Amino acid sequence: MTAKRILIVEDEKAIRDMVAFGLRRAGYEVREAEDCRQARARIVDVRPDLMLVDWMLPDMSGLELTRSLKRAKDTEEIPVIMLTARAEEQDKVGGLEGGADDYITKPFSPRELLARIQAVLRRAAPAGAADVVEADGLKLDDSSHRVSAGEREIPLGPTEYRLLHFFMTHPERVFSRGQLLDRVWGGNTYVEERTVDVHIRRLRKALEPYQLERLVQTVRGAGYRFSTRDA
Amino acid sequence: MTAKRILIVEDEKAIRDMVAFGLRRAGYEVREAEDCRQARARIVDVRPDLMLVDWMLPDMSGLELTRSLKRAKDTEEIPVIMLTARAEEQDKVGGLEGGADDYITKPFSPRELLARIQAVLRRAAPAGAADVVEADGLKLDDSSHRVSAGEREIPLGPTEYRLLHFFMTHPERVFSRGQLLDRVWGGNTYVEERTVDVHIRRLRKALEPYQLERLVQTVRGAGYRFSTRDA
DNA sequence: TAGCGGTGTCATGGAACTGTCACAGACGAA
DNA sequence: TTCGTCTGTGACAGTTCCATGACACCGCTA
Numbered sequence: 196m197t198a199k200r201i202l203i204v205e206d207e208k209a210i211r212d213m214v215a216f217g218l219r220r221a222g223y224e225v226r227e228a229e230d231c232r233q234a235r236a237r238i239v240d241v242r243p244d245l246m247l248v249d250w251m252l253p254d255m256s257g258l259e260l261t262r263s264l265k266r267a268k269d270t271e272e273i274p275v276i277m278l279t280a281r282a283e284e285q286d287k288v289g290g291l292e293g294g295a296d297d298y299i300t301k302p303f304s305p306r307e308l309l310a311r312i313q314a315v316l317r318r319a320a321p322a323g324a325a326d327v328v329e330a331d332g333l334k335l336d337d338s339s340h341r342v343s344a345g346e347r348e349i350p351l352g353p354t355e356y357r358l359l360h361f362f363m364t365h366p367e368r369v370f371s372r373g374q375l376l377d378r379v380w381g382g383n384t385y386v387e388e389r390t391v392d393v394h395i396r397r398l399r400k401a402l403e404p405y406q407l408e409r410l411v412q413t414v415r416g417a418g419y420r421f422s423t424r425d426a
Numbered sequence: 427m428t429a430k431r432i433l434i435v436e437d438e439k440a441i442r443d444m445v446a447f448g449l450r451r452a453g454y455e456v457r458e459a460e461d462c463r464q465a466r467a468r469i470v471d472v473r474p475d476l477m478l479v480d481w482m483l484p485d486m487s488g489l490e491l492t493r494s495l496k497r498a499k500d501t502e503e504i505p506v507i508m509l510t511a512r513a514e515e516q517d518k519v520g521g522l523e524g525g526a527d528d529y530i531t532k533p534f535s536p537r538e539l540l541a542r543i544q545a546v547l548r549r550a551a552p553a554g555a556a557d558v559v560e561a562d563g564l565k566l567d568d569s570s571h572r573v574s575a576g577e578r579e580i581p582l583g584p585t586e587y588r589l590l591h592f593f594m595t596h597p598e599r600v601f602s603r604g605q606l607l608d609r610v611w612g613g614n615t616y617v618e619e620r621t622v623d624v625h626i627r628r629l630r631k632a633l634e635p636y637q638l639e640r641l642v643q644t645v646r647g648a649g650y651r652f653s654t655r656d657a
Numbered sequence: 658t659a660g661c662g663g664t665g666t667c668a669t670g671g672a673a674c675t676g677t678c679a680c681a682g683a684c685g686a687a
Numbered sequence: 688t689t690c691g692t693c694t695g696t697g698a699c700a701g702t703t704c705c706a707t708g709a710c711a712c713c714g715c716t717a
Contacts, residue, residue: 313604339653340600340645348655352674353647389694390676396695397674415684415693583663620705621665627706628664646673646704 199316200224202243204234204260205278206252214247214308223312224383231260238264243273245316247308248295250279261295274315328363331423333407335363344405354379355398362411362421371418395419430547431455433474435465435491436509437483445478445539452540453571453587455609462491469495474504476547478539481510505546559594562654564638566594575636585610586629593642593652602649626650 201223205211215225226241228234230252237243246264248257257277264270277298296315299308326338335342342349342359351359361379370378372388380386399408412420432454436442446456457474459465461483468474477495479488492506509530530542557568566573573580573590582590592610601609603619611617630639643651 313608338600339598339651340648354675356647386675387677389678392694393676393696396697399695413694585664617664618666620667623705624665624707627708630706644705 199244200226200241201245201247201312202226202228202234202237202241203247204228204231204252204257205247205249206230207249210249210278217308218312219383224381231257234260238270238273245312246273246275247312248275248277250277258295276311276315328360330363330366330421331407331410332405333363333402333410335360344402344407347405349401349405351401352397354394355401358394358398359421362419366421366423369414369417369420374418391419430475431457431473432476432478432543433457433459433465433468434478435459435462435483435488436478436480437461438480441480441509448539449543450584450588453568453584453591454543455588455592462488465491469504476543477504477506478543479506479508481508507542507546559591561594561597561652562638562641563636564594564633564641566591575633575638578636580632580636582632583628585625586632589625589629590652593650597652597654600645600649600651605649622650 201218203211203214203218203225205214205227206229211227211229215227218225226237226243228237234246234248238246248261250257252260261275261277264273264275274296277295279298297311299311327334327336329335333342333344337360340356342351342356357379358375361375372391375391376384376386376388395411395413399411402408402410409425410421410423412422414420432449434442434445434449434456436445436458437460442458442460446458449456457468459468465477465479469477479492481488483491488508492508495504495506507530530539559566559568564573564575568591571587573582573587588610589606592606603622606622607617607619626642626644630642633639633641640656641652641654643653645651
């Protein structure tokens with residue numbers, strides 16, 4: 196449920212910047228690469244959720260890159276959208292045959308790009324992954340976006356919801372404020388660490404009516420932990 | 427049952443758009459594919475009730491696609507209507523031999539297409555599977571395309587109808603505006619996400635006289651949900 | 658050609674949410 | 688106990704998000 200990471204592989208800085216700008220605005224985490232060599236290096240540590248690959252690259256065609264990615268076991272799952280200046284039908288086919296999940300022809304509107312990205316990500320999403328997490332009578336159903344204690348629904352703000360969801364899917368583990376900011380807020384947001392405290396407080400407050408606030412525990416000097424065992 | 431899903435496999439955007447438009451208007455849920463490769467990918471997650479397949483496709487003839495579908499156990503039940511530009515009798519025969527359930531020659535009128543679709547679906551349907559969804563006194567009969575609360579019929583515009591239908595067949599689940607655009611408007615339309623708000627509003631307004639607008643719920647920061655349980 | 662239903666976009670206002678701060682309280686080390 | 692550090696808590700101002708009404712546009716038809 197964190198922000199999706201997108202890796203752009205495009206040699207023209209102007210286009211890269213424009214696309215990156217639009218995507219960041221839309222809430223994605225964006226990384227950039229100028230050529231296939233850089234792209235390969237980034238893939239390893241960035242682990243993008245989706246890649247935008249230009250057709251024409253200085254060192255190797257984007258098509259080849261895509262093909263090789265789809266061939267490797269650990270990268271075949273990454274959806275790829277090809278960017279191409281050529282409008283010819285055969286190229287489109289080529290892009291898809293190479294394993295790209297979609298293609299888009301320059302010039303394209305930001306809106307169209309976003310729509311395609313959403314479509315591809317949605318398609319790639321593992322449908323029906325365990326959507327319900329439960330702990331000690333507290334139930335979180337991600338598909339309906341509901342949190343409940345027994346029959347009673349617990350209203351939560353967006354951030355508190357994400358926070359609780361993260362905690363419940365990573366129980367019994369301490370996370371520092373920095374880690375929580377990274378994983379719940381998203382990697383490139385700049386927020387005071389103390390802000391986490393406040394949201395923890397708000398989450399606890401929402402859980403109080405059901406005596407469930409004990410599940411959110413403070414580990415002094417280290418951070419916070421979600422645990423059904425008492426502290 | 428739910429609204430019938432139709433997958434169009436056609437490389438010419440103009441024709442695809444036209445057909446899709448007509449079908450959506452008629453209340454079908456439409457998905458599109460430009461070639462056989464895409465089509466195969468979509469079949470898996472879309473599970474169409476019927477497919478319209480163009481004769482000529484960039485990567486593989488529609489005939490071959492049809493034949494291979496009919497050969498596979500899990501897709502053989504899907505009825506296929508071939509679209510062909512060639513009027514020759516032999517092609518028609520070829521289409522049917524390949525396993526297509528019907529064929530239609532371009533240019534065709536939307537009405538003719540609809541008639542054939544209905545005919546094929548009727549033939550395929552194990553007669554009597556009532557197309558009715560109901561929730562909390564709100565009834566949607568897809569075969570007659572009517573929505574009612576008790577005895578009173580509720581008038582809805584086409585988009586509101588599709589939206590409600592989608593919601594009622596996917597209750598208790600939150601959909602983002604993007605998802606709704608994708609699944610109710612169709613994957614290839616580019617519309618502002620805020621437009622969804624407006625149609626939600628129109629739908630709610632139509633349901634208001636029956637105090638049913640509470641079924642359409644806002645999940646702040648996430649999207650909308652149809653649910654009989656209160657928010 | 659004017660009227661009409663249906664659609665998509667925009668501007669606006671208000672409600673909900675967010676991040677920050679200041680201060681109080683709790684805790685641990687000497 | 689005492690002090691310094693860390694955490695809990697209430698308040699608040701800025702921002703974001705959503706509901707809503709208005710409006711322009713389109714295709715259709717009388």
